Amino acid sequence: MDVSLTENAQQDLVERGFSRRNFGKIAALLSAAAASPTAFIGTASAQQQAARSIKGGTIIGANECWVGPFPSGVEAIAKYAASGNRYDPDDLKDKLVETISLKEGVPASHVRVWPGSGGPLVTIVAAYCSPTKGLVTVNPTFESAWRTAAYLGSPLAMAPQTIGQGADVKAMLAANPNAGLYYICSPNNPTGTVTPLADIQWLLDNKPAGSMVLVDEAYIHFSEAPSAVKLLGARKDLIVMRTFSKLFGMAGIRLGITFADPEVQKKLALYNAVGGGISITAMACGAAVYNEDALIKARRAEMTANREETIAWLTKKGIEVQGGSHANMFMVNWKKPAKAMQLALLAEKVQIGRNWAIWPTTSRITVGSAKDMAAFRAAVDKTYKA
Numbered sequence: 533m534d535v536s537l538t539e540n541a542q543q544d545l546v547e548r549g550f551s552r553r554n555f556g557k558i559a560a561l562l563s564a565a566a567a568s569p570t571a572f573i574g575t576a577s578a579q580q581q582a583a584r585s586i587k588g589g590t591i592i593g594a595n596e597c598w599v600g601p602f603p604s605g606v607e608a609i610a611k612y613a614a615s616g617n618r619y620d621p622d623d624l625k626d627k628l629v630e631t632i633s634l635k636e637g638v639p640a641s642h643v644r645v646w647p648g649s650g651g652p653l654v655t656i657v658a659a660y661c662s663p664t665k666g667l668v669t670v671n672p673t674f675e676s677a678w679r680t681a682a683y684l685g686s687p688l689a690m691a692p693q694t695i696g697q698g699a700d701v702k703a704m705l706a707a708n709p710n711a712g713l714y715y716i717c718s719p720n721n722p723t724g725t726v727t728p729l730a731d732i733q734w735l736l737d738n739k740p741a742g743s744m745v746l747v748d749e750a751y752i753h754f755s756e757a758p759s760a761v762k763l764l765g766a767r768k769d770l771i772v773m774r775t776f777s778k779l780f781g782m783a784g785i786r787l788g789i790t791f792a793d794p795e796v797q798k799k800l801a802l803y804n805a806v807g808g809g810i811s812i813t814a815m816a817c818g819a820a821v822y823n824e825d826a827l828i829k830a831r832r833a834e835m836t837a838n839r840e841e842t843i844a845w846l847t848k849k850g851i852e853v854q855g856g857s858h859a860n861m862f863m864v865n866w867k868k869p870a871k872a873m874q875l876a877l878l879a880e881k882v883q884i885g886r887n888w889a890i891w892p893t894t895s896r897i898t899v900g901s902a903k904d905m906a907a908f909r910a911a912v913d914k915t916y917k918a
């Protein structure tokens with residue numbers, strides 16, 4: 533898909549200090565993100581390849597859910613698959629937005645739906661970072677924002693991530709007191725740790741005027757933490773992003789949300805890095821599952837039980853697990869190169885997650901079903917030597 537920059541986008545870029553020479557490069561960025569949701573995750577496509585190489589094996593590497601959508605979502609997909617000859621026969625987009633707006637208590641004008649959240653993440657970095665206005669995150673965190681900022685030639689500052697804690701917002705502000713975008717992933721990928729709303733509020737109160745705070749809540753339903761949507765009110769300097777790819781089991785179906793002031797949503801539309809629209813099947817599924825509170829709670833409880841059982845097993849075996857995860861992932865410090873452990877487990881048909889450069893001996897493990905976690909434990913038992 534080819535994305536060309538509108539007049540308004542070009543004007544906005546010039547105002548933010550980009551030179552006209554960069555326009556082609558930025559259009560190419562948006563096209564690449566539109567063509568593939570994982571374009572700017574990079575290693576994620578390598579992970580998908582590894583997963584395909586062990587068909588029938590245990591896939592606990594990419595933070596996907598171990599099961600698909602709730603039955604109401606699957607039924608909605610089947611129903612609308614049969615109406616797939618029509619673009620949007622039942623105004624499903626408005627219905628989905630209304631469902632989300634009612635549930636979250638924010639006006640519909642503040643809700644925008646997208647095919648997943650990887651595209652909007654690229655969009656948001658492109659909209660708020662520039663050669664002079666940088667990106668600030670913790671390290672480690674989800675790398676897509678880093679890659680986009682690097683591509684744009686924006687300064688990148690990282691605050692250290694304390695094990696077991698949420699983002700250190702004071703360290704983030706100190707890392708660049710004049711940034712364009714402060715990105716907080718809560719629960720954080722890969723640590724699963726939650727940043728308290730009071731800390732996010734502190735950052736909002738103390739960050740430079742004109743900058744944006746993005747709270748990526750991809751994993752929020754796996755935790756019981758309150759959402760930063762509560763902080764939105766009339767603010768124009770906060771975006772909260774969600775995806776249906778995690779607890780809702782819809783990674784391949786593609787649906788995501790940004791919560792923000794309508795003016796902010798309009799600015800994001802200038803840098804729309806997503807391909808086409810959203811399928812009616814995805815929208816119908818999303819609307820059907822969004823209010824399934826009892827099933828959400830049960831899935832969260834199942835994940836938590838599976839996670840804690842395996843953490844207890846590893847700890848008993850003398851393998852260090854970093855605590856504090858509130859999501860479907862945890863970090864294991866093998867105290868030896870994580871890449872070698874990842875390959876050894878892959879040979880046993882268990883695909884675990886990657887490691888981050890800052891912690892080369894630590895792997896991210898996605899929490900799967902009880903069966904997945906039993907297979908993981910058996911493979912660790914076979915391959916791990918202290």
Ligand SMILES: Cc1ncc(COP(=O)(O)O)c(C=O)c1O
Nearest residue numbers: 648649650674721750775777788
């Ligand atoms: C923190 C975070 N944000 C965003 C995404 C993008 O996911 P999707 O495009 O499937 O919504 C991911 C995917 O793993 C993620 O971990």
